[in-house]
Amino acid sequence: MRTPAQNAELALLLEVASTPKPGNVDRERDFPDLRFEHFLAGAVGAQPGLRAAANGEPVGRAFERAVAGMSEQGGGNTQFGALLLLVPLVRVAGAGGLTPAATRNEVEHTTVSDATKFYRAFDHVDVFVDDPPADLADLDVRLGKAAIPTVEARGLTLFEVMEASADEDGVAAEWVSDFRRSFATAEYILGNDGAVTDRAARAFVDLLADEPDTLVAKQHGRETANAVSGRASELANSGFDVDEVAAWGDDLVARGINPGTTADIVAAGLFIALERGVEV
């Protein structure tokens, strides 16, 4: 039987293999400088950090380790957001009993030390983030470890850091809402038929239909994010025609639109589904 750390790595691999996931690198899509094999290497590189999380290492330290390993490939940021979801989930699964309540308990008990490791993780890889509000300028994650004195002076836990950006960031929003969409995605995958990668690709469109992608909002504005979500709704409502979905992907890529946060949630959902016994 695969361990939680193995299932987390497999979830990262199945996520990138699932196609079509419009606007994202997937089994049938490379970007010029960010290719499928970078995601394979990212998943393998994250393995020691994921194993540490399963063995009870604190979330912040395990996350930093996972990101450091993930970054050892030439594509840049491949799975930062997915790991930010997976690490607490793996830690809960490693302790036994992966439920929304146990996950909430896990993230609510993160510490200032976890927050400092989270900031350190940004020193390993370039992550796209928007300018923070003026009152949070000295907590800008792009400062990396330079923000740590502020984090410590204010006594901010990692959960509180996530609370501060939950309105703008879909991964942080999961942290403060019991990983609601991650667990729902797992149920969607478990309740569907066919190859698990096909189910995950449909889950991606369904999630995007449900809520605008926050990475798209940061990079292209809310109006574009809403329009992308609207088109996903149409495709979901008309039955996920694979050719139509793929054609839409061409359009998104041409416009540089990457709903990457939604893909992160698919990875988290795949992990929970694997832990609950979905067969590959």
Added chain:
Amino acid sequence: MRTPAQNAELALLLEVASTPKPGNVDRERDFPDLRFEHFLAGAVGAQPGLRAAANGEPVGRAFERAVAGMSEQGGGNTQFGALLLLVPLVRVAGAGGLTPAATRNEVEHTTVSDATKFYRAFDHVDVFVDDPPADLADLDVRLGKAAIPTVEARGLTLFEVMEASADEDGVAAEWVSDFRRSFATAEYILGNDGAVTDRAARAFVDLLADEPDTLVAKQHGRETANAVSGRASELANSGFDVDEVAAWGDDLVARGINPGTTADIVAAGLFIALERGVEV
């Protein structure tokens, strides 16, 4: 830096991602009951066995463990042959100094106990093998652990088992020839340009041009294996035109021809190339 066990797993992933590899499952090809995601799960499942090998566990035991983990997916045999090459290579790399001479020393020192674990590995998964010669009938690997009393009575080491089938099996042939083609494939990959998966796909055609695939010979006869090798030569000599190679793949698949042993050697070559610093 990735460990040898991580590089071995990444090699398995890069191998199946490399396309076109005519007649094999790859990034652009599924078979009806053996799909890309089965290889992803197989690679992740093999991880504990690969880690055990890197940590010095005997070859036979680490191999059986890797195969048992690999088998926990619905596609059947995905990477048995590749693991039979990788496990000794990983063990050598884990001890430091991955060279042909060190690898020869490693496999020559395998024991009767290693041979018994090798036979046990066949109980985890269906592997295609041909009928053995009459004088080796009670050493037929398809007997699985039922052959162990014979192995022990004859005092056969795993190296000796490989010697007995080296004429018929390309993986066993590597064991008794210093992993010559695996190391040559690594040099080929290191010496080429472009994405590592594209280099590996060219290496596959080049290997097939160099020698007929033994799995094809077992399943379809030597004449067919020679013809496949001949066509690979033409494609290699005319510059690996990707469309021509892919079209040939359609033809091989239609005829049920799977040069899988050549793919195993590509995986071993990718591992050595990763250990020698090829960048992903």
